Every structure is written in structure tokens, then in C-alpha cells.
Amino acid sequence: MFDLIPFGRRREDAFGQLVKSFNDVFSDDWFAPFKGNVMSFHTDIRETDKAYLVEAELPGFQKDDIEISYADPYLMIKATRKEDSSIEDSDRHMVRQERRYGEYMRKFYVPDIQDEQISASLKDGILKLEIPKKPNSRVKRIQIRDDM
Known part of the structure; x- marks a missing residue:
């Protein structure tokens, strides 16, 4: 006659099926042709008044395996x-x-860095970059006036 499932549970099952269907449609296998073989690595970035300091974890890589390039305003680190x-x-x-x-x-x-003065070192699987800022790239705070 009727399903012997309480009304609330029937709703949960319908929602669960909707979520499962959504996940099946947008699974990693469906997006595989768009992803490629590019993977990421962990980085820590600190900012001082004069430079950006980047530490990237690249265990097992030699310096010949790592390419660092700058095309204004993007810095790229690639390890193969x-x-x-x-x-x-x-x-x-x-x-x-x-x-x-x-x-x-x-x-x-x-943006606004001295790209010709970027320094890099690799030790124990940690790539360290020091990226000097341009001297005039300091942020200027603008005060809002009340006379409107």
C-alpha cells in the first residue's frame, strides 16, 4: 500500500540521492581532461617593509629541476x-x-617588485626566495573628508 518509511526519513533519502547524483556528475573523473598533470606544493609567504619572503616545500628536487620566472606582475615557480x-x-x-x-x-x-634583484636558495627541500619591493611602492592611506 504505502512505503513504511517515516516522512522525515523519506525526505533525507531524497536529499541524499540528490547529493549523490550531483557528486556523480561533477566527480574528478569528469573533470580529468581539464585538470592536466600540474600539481601544487606548500608555500609560506611573509611580507616585510622591504621585501616578500617566500618559502616553498620541494622535497626531493634538485636546483636544476626548479624553474623560477617573473613576467610582470606574476612570479612562477615550477618544479619538474x-x-x-x-x-x-x-x-x-x-x-x-x-x-x-x-x-x-x-x-x-x-606587482611593484625589483625583479632583477630576486634571490633564491634551495636547502633541505626548502626553496627560499627574497623578492625586494620597489622603494616607492609603499601604500599610502587616504583620509576621507567630512565636508560633503
Whole structure:
């Protein structure tokens, strides 16, 4: 005759089905062609009066694997990992071969900097950048007048 499900529970099930349908339509697999292989990494950014200080976590990367570029007003840090490993048996037959490739990238909006004086260092998987500001790029506070 009727479903023996209380009214409130029927509503929850309908809402649950709606959420599941929404998640199925917009799952990662559907967006896979648009995402590409670019991954991100963690960064800490501090600002002083004279510079921006950036620390990026890039464990396992060598300095030759990292590219830093500035195209006004964007600073880009890109790290590329290319690994090939193979294991052969005593008769030089391939037992296992693995390849990994990945590109990690971050882009930052940093206008009014002295791009020719950016310094970078890499130690223990931490990339440190010092990005000097232009001397005249200080923020000026404007007071609102009351005479209207």
C-alpha cells in the first residue's frame, strides 16, 4: 500500500540521492581532461617593509629541476620530476620498469617588485626566495573628508 518509511526519513533519502547524483556528475573523473598533470606544493609567504619572503616545500628536487620566472606582475615557480627506474634479472631481461613524471607549479601575483634583484636558495627541500619591493611602492592611506 504505502512505503513504511517515516516522512522525515523519506525526505533525507531524497536529499541524499540528490547529493549523490550531483557528486556523480561533477566527480574528478569528469573533470580529468581539464585538470592536466600540474600539481601544487606548500608555500609560506611573509611580507616585510622591504621585501616578500617566500618559502616553498620541494622535497626531493634538485636546483636544476626548479624553474623560477617573473613576467610582470606574476612570479612562477615550477618544479619538474622525471624518474626512470628499471630492474633486470641476471640474463638482462626486463623484470620491472617504472617511470614517473610530474610537474608542480605555483603562480603568485606580486606587482611593484625589483625583479632583477630576486634571490633564491634551495636547502633541505626548502626553496627560499627574497623578492625586494620597489622603494616607492609603499601604500599610502587616504583620509576621507567630512565636508560633503
